Every structure is written in structure tokens, then in C-alpha cells.
Amino acid sequence: MFSETILLSLREIRRNLMRSSLTILGIVIGVAAVITMVTLGRGATAQVASDITKLGTNLLQVRPGQDRHGPGGTHSTGDMFKAKDAEAIAQEIFGLSAVAPIASKTIQSIYGNENWSTTVTGSTNAYLQVSNWLIESGRQFMESELRAGKAVCILGTTVRDKLFGGQNPIGATIRLGKLSCNVIGVLNSKGQSSFGTDQDDFVLIPLRMLQRRIAGNSDVSRILVSAQDGVSTKKVEQDIEQLMRQRRHILPGKDDDFHVRDMQELVSTMTGTTRVLTGLLGAVAAVSLLVGGIGIMNIMLVSVTERTREIGIRLAIGALERDVLMQFLVEAVVLSSFGGVIGIVLGISAAAVGAIVLAVPFIFDPGIIVIAFVFSAAVGVVFGYFPARQAGQMDPIEALRYE
């Protein structure tokens, strides 16, 4: 009897093919939108996580000053660090793989007729390690160059492209502001960060060179610390805080005038944000699914009215109220499930294309497909029930008289 009902509903849907397709359009769009949004959102979340991981794993950042938000929040600026602070961290704290003192300045870089405003970062080879940079061509700094603050530089690919185009920059001399500087290497490309900034747009030079010849001081604006695998970043964070308090002579009970930030926390914060955004987008898309459900109810009501006579005939020859109710309910569910299936196929296709366009990974999740399908069928049940009940409760005499 149930298979009869499904066959019957399929036949009925085929009979009104045009109308049926229009009816399920709402569901198709709704399901497709939900799947596209959620799939792309998951891709973006994964992208953000991997981008931040690219900044360096087990990474901690030490900065002078204190950012405190919330009620009574204050912003204090502490004194800049010195190169000695980084050395102290490297020597005294256990479980670190690299410590990179960093100072930077925005400056004009010039080669031949080309010039490009970029960030010059002064640091050591440790910077390459903590930030996961690889040398694409050329070499890293030599110990003697770092110590002497020699005028050598390693280019990010954006700077290389802007100044040299396709040419090989190794061995060439560029100008950074007024200084001549020998190019000894080029970094691999990291591309855009998930914050939308170009990570390849910078020039790396020895810290001493930046301090002495560009900035004219001995400041270090931040220190990047990377912990060894398996070492708790929490522990390292506490150790650094303790050490820096000592070195900066902060009395017990006084607030730090510097802060240590664990990048792992940043990862979870950022992925948390994209996850919330994904949820919101999915919710908006789900509203269109609801609208699609109302569309189904609308058409089912029209269909019930239009088929009043048929309902009358069925009731007269012995159909029970629930037989007729089931017939229309099954029809609504079959319709909406159809819409769900088409929407799933469309949504996945759209997400696959969108993933390429937005350059985020395409993450296929079977769970969301099951949920989408079940949900679309449920839409059919919910919105099909009212019209179906109306059909079942018709008075056969009235229904047979209906023109």
C-alpha cells in the first residue's frame, strides 16, 4: 500500500512536471545555499587555521606595552626591548627552538628604474625558522654579516617581482632608502594571509643594520619565540613573563609593561570567528529553505483544491481520511526530497567552484548532505501536513459536487 502511494505521488508529480519543478525550486535553492555556505565556510576555517600555522607553529610573540580590553581597560606602552632581551630568553628559558628579535621600518626600495615601498624587517636567521620561511634561492645571513650589520638583504617574492620582474636578483645591489644593499637570497612565497595582507611584501636584513643605519637606535619592537615540539607554550609563556619582569624590574603587584601572546590562541580565536560566520551564513541560507517549504505548502494547497473531485471519488469508494492524508503527504515529501537531492548536487558543485574562486580548500562533508536531505524531507512533512489534512477531512459529497 505504501509503495502504491509513492508510485502514485511520482505519477502525480510527473503529470504536473512544470509546476512540480517550480514548486521545488525554493527547496533546491535553499538546500544549495546551505550546502554552499557551510562547505565554503568550513574551507575558509581550515584556510585560516593553516594560514596562522604558516606564521609559525608553537609560536609566541613578546611585545612591549599592554593591551587590556574590557571594563577599566588600559593601554600602556612599555619601553622597547633590546637585542640582549632576546639573547636572555634564548639562553635562560628551556625548551625553545628559536628566538628572533625583530625591528622593522617602512622604506622605499629602489632598483634601476623600479621602486617599491615595503617593510624592512631587521632580524636574524632565527626569524626564518620561527616564521617558517624557506630560502627559495640564494642563502641566509652569515654569522659575520649579522654581527657586523652588513648591508645584505633577503627579498620577499613580492619585492623581488616589483623590482626585478623576471630577472635573477641574487648578487644585485638595491637601495633601501639611501643605503645600498646586496641581495643574497629570495624567500619562498606564502601568498596572502587570511587577514588579506601580502606576507611576501618585505625585505629581511640583519637586525644590526636596521638598528644602526636605518632606525638609528638599538630598539627591538618584538621578539618571536618558537617552542620545541612537545613543550607546553603555556609554560614557556609563564617563564618568559617571569624573566622579562625581572629584566625590566617590575615590582611584585605591578602590571606587566609587555605582553606575551600565544599564537595557538590566535588560531582558535580566528577559526572560532570564521566558524561563527559560517553558522550565520548557513542560518541565512536556512531561511530560504523555510521559504521553499512555504512554497510547497502553497502549491499543495492549490493541488488539493484542484483535485477536490479526485479526493471526493477516493473518499466515496472507501479511502479513509488517513489514506488521502498519506497520499498528499507523501507527495509533498517526495517533492521536497527531490528538491533536496537536486539542491545537494547543485550546492556541492557551487561550493567546488566557489572554493577554486576564493582559493579556499574544498572540504566535502557527508554529514551536511545527510542533514540537508533529512531536513528537506522534514520540510515536506511539516509544510505538506496542513494541505494533506485538509484533503483528508473533505466531505465526500461536497467534494464530488465541486466543479
Added chain:
Amino acid sequence: MKTTTSTQTGKHCLIELKGVTKVYGEGPAAMHALQGIDLRIGQGEFVAVMGPSGSGKSTCMNILGCLDTPSSGVHLFEGIDVGKLSRDERALLRRHYLGFVFQGFNLLNRTSALENVELPLIYRGTPAGERRVRALEALEAVGLTGWETHTPGELSGGQQQRVAIARAIVTNPKVLLADEPTGNLDSARSREIMKVLAAFNSERGITIAMVTHDADIAVYAKRIIRFFDGSIDSEEEKPGTD
């Protein structure tokens, strides 16, 4: 023909109406469609119900067909008080014991003759194979072999009504209720339909109750009941005719 007041035919009584009234609406606007009907229909009878429009004959047929219940009075079907049954119980009564033929044929459009005839068997839960065999038999009985796959739109009025009769008798009902079965047909087609109905009555013993306002059609029945203003005006029996 003789006019009788006695309705007792001596046969097994299948349907009995006792003091049945039907009122539509309430208060001063109330319309008394039936005003105390007493009627007995025995097993194997062929009864024609006649009367002018608004005389209550269609209301009476709806009650006999268990589609409607009396406002007061008793409607017994095989001794069961139909008025006390639920909507679904009446539907089951219709499903298992009654067959309907309507003036407007009332076939499912865009559905083949065979499927139309199979429809009541579907609700009876008859397996597909048996359903098909019985539907084909029913169509053969009304002389429509070869037309099984045609939809109502492709059939003439007479043929459509024969499909409707096949649908009504495919379940071997105890009673066949026909409401103006020839109302939409010309006289030649009407006579064919009446012959088919009369044959089912005499050969298979199916009890038939038929509403008509056409005296030429009513002659096929064995008993004629005339309605007037919601009451039975007269009854006549025709012994010896078929």
C-alpha cells in the same frame, strides 16, 4: 402497474430507513431535505428513486450510500446502525459493501480505464496481480475489452460510464448506488447503460438503488419510489418485469 403502500417484498432486508430526516442549516433558514422517510430495500432488488429537483432523492441516496448520516431516525445497513458509525467506519462500509455510479462519471482524469477500475481494489489491499485480473474481468463485463489503456478523455460518455460501472462492480459490492447514471447520455447510450445495470442485478444479484428523473430509465427498475418535498409520495412495483 399498481401502486402499493406496502414496501415489504418478502426478501432479506438489506437496507432500512426508519423515520429518517435530514435538516440542512439551523433556525429559520433550516432546510428540511427529508421529512421522515421509511424505506426498506431487500437483497437483490432494483429500486429507482424518482422525483423532481429538491424533492430529497439525492439526499436520500447520500444516506443510503453512507456518505451522509440522518439528522434523526435510523439507517440500518445489514442491521448495523450507520448513523452511529464514525467517518472512517462508514468509509470502510463503502469500501467493502457499496459501489457508486455517478451522473458525471467521476473517473480520475489522465488515468487509464484499467487503473480507474483498479482503484477500489487498491484501498481494499488486493495484491497487484489479482487486482489486474479482476479489473480486466470487470471491464470485459461492461464490454470494454480493448479499451483498458484509454484515459477518460479518450472515451465517449457511454464508455466512461461503463468504466465507472466496472469500477463499482469490481469489488462485488452488495449494493450499487447509481445517481442519475444516464443523466449525461443520449437515449441510445442510456439504454445500453441500463441494460448493463439490469444484467448485473439479475445475473449477479447485486442490489441496485438508482436515482433518475427519466421515466424511460426508471422502467428498468423493479420498484419505483417517488419523492416529493422530502417525503415518499408513492411507490409502485412491477412484478414480472426485469
